[in-house]
Amino acid sequence: MADTPWWASENVWRKWAIWITAFMAVVLIFLTFDTVAKITAGGERVPGYDVINKRIFYTFNPDRNMQEPVIGGDAPLFGKMMSAAEAEELVNLGKLTVQAKNCMNCHTLLGNGAYYAPDLTKAWLDPAWGAESVREQLMVSFLMDPTTNARTYGTGRRMPQLGITEDEAKGVVAFLKWMSSIDTNGFPKGFTPIRQEESS
């Protein structure tokens, strides 16, 4: 068909398909290098694991028009200041537990997962724990026996018994504290953190 216009030509579109795909893939690879550098723990958006030794609070930044985590003074988790290696080990135990107990098929983390139970992104900062002074222990007790300590807010949904040990529960709390320090560009929207009178 000699009269096929260029825009309907098989050859033209084959070339476009190849070049567009290659170009987009190259752009993605360049962006990936930059993004991976920025989200490495200890980088500018994702703090190092020893942030669990510090007070983490959450304030509105008018320049960015969004809330962002602010790292404050010392606030050791479970009353113990940890070295960077100890902190990483504890957060790692928490992350392994979060995967091993399949948390993500009820909860969301950073907004991804299932929607049967609340988002865990800022769980550490949630006002549901009442006061900063008691939340660590409340979280550990809840994780170890969610049936007895269930608070269903009228939904009747209770977390199942997952056989979480005390060490694993402490690891999960450390993981949640660390996760709350990640700069998530203001997600979830308009979050109201736990009372922060001590930190302001």
Place this chain on the structure above:
Amino acid sequence: MSIAALDSANLNAGQKVAVKYFTVAMVLFLAQCLFGMLAGLQYLQPDFLYNVLDFNVNRMVHINAMVVWMLFGFIGSVYWLVEDESGTELVGAKLANLNFWILTLAVTVVVLVYLFVQTGPGTKETIWFINEGREYIEAPRWADFGIVVCVLIFFYNVAATFMKGKWSGISGVLVLDLVALAGLYLAGMFYTTNISMDQHWWWWVIHLWVEATWEVLVGCIMAWGLMKTLGARRKIVTTWLYIEVALMFGSGILGLGHHYFWIGTPEYWFTIGGFFSALEPIPLVAMVVHAVYDSGTHNFRNSNHPALAWLIAHAFGNFFGAGVWGFMHTLPQINLYTHGTQWTASHGHLAFFGAYATIIIAMIYIAVQKWRGDVWMSGDLADKGWKWKWSLGLLNVGVIGMTVALLISGYEQSFVERALEGSTWGGYFSAQTQPWFVQGMHWRMLFGWVTTAGVVLLLWDLATIGKTETRRAIDPTATPATT
């Protein structure tokens, strides 16, 4: 060749393997629905099977059954068309068979462990042998390696068959796409403490499969399917396929950025992700135009009415489910409120069904026809084709009903939880107990029943359609096109 009986003598070597994959795919489709129903019921009756078969297990089996049945459907589809498209015999028929049984056995073991072991201690061993705990790719690490080996064997079989026979535009795109599809799976096969890094690479698998390589794969199947059912000309379907690849990868690769708004990744993804993902519906519009235009030029005269109906359902389902429902909440200004709510569930239901379930069902109808010795499957079927028509209707109405119900709940959730109540756990539960949210969950359950009824009827129809037929299929290529 016998007619009307399911006789494997009617099939070539690749097709004999394909029907095995299709059979398992359909069993898993039913399992997907049943576990979805259990999970849906737990929204309404939270004590149901509490501490026995909890929501997280049911939901995991629900989504994993879906991923696996779709992969089985894709592998089956490729085995179905490989000899026809390459003009030669499958190079490793025995290997393909062995591969099928190993993969099926592995899937069975994984599911049994999901159901009866469920979770383990917070150790790497759990991730290796029980459950990886990452949505959609929960399969433990040993199974990941098994999947990679099986996919490599599949890839070898397909690529070597085309190399031995002849290449075409469709097979070229198909093989390159399979390389990308298999390679991307590797991005999900590592453990990291860092949740931001975890989700960053996790999306390489999930997004670049579902919104890029799977879409191109179904583009190939669509091109081949339209030639088969309508007798569409190869030059036309191949040109359309190239257009779709250009548009799909042109928008979908950087469209990955719409998952990088809130996971700790930099702010430039707002612009890149928002812009390119907003373009993602364009290739899906192209597919609708392509399918409907080709059908029109052939006056809808075709050799397989159920298959063509499902191909058309695919074109529209893909456009609405993946395209429109995705676009609705892809811009960061909206996604800030909708991310992590039932909006996503609404989009997920319509998109996976519309884009993928539909076209695999179409391929299975094409397979059943040949398996019965090229029987008549056009109009004027023995029982007026009520089973395929009703299952088509029930499945589409059921999934659309669930989609709309979940969307209403999602709207309510994003307003109450996010906009009004400050995204706290209190806000979350306040939204979950609002009557409009709860009503949405009831409607979702009702339409879940409709969908499941549709699946049961579909399975019955696939097992029986053409059984009493004595006429041969029409040859669509013999039909003169009007243009």
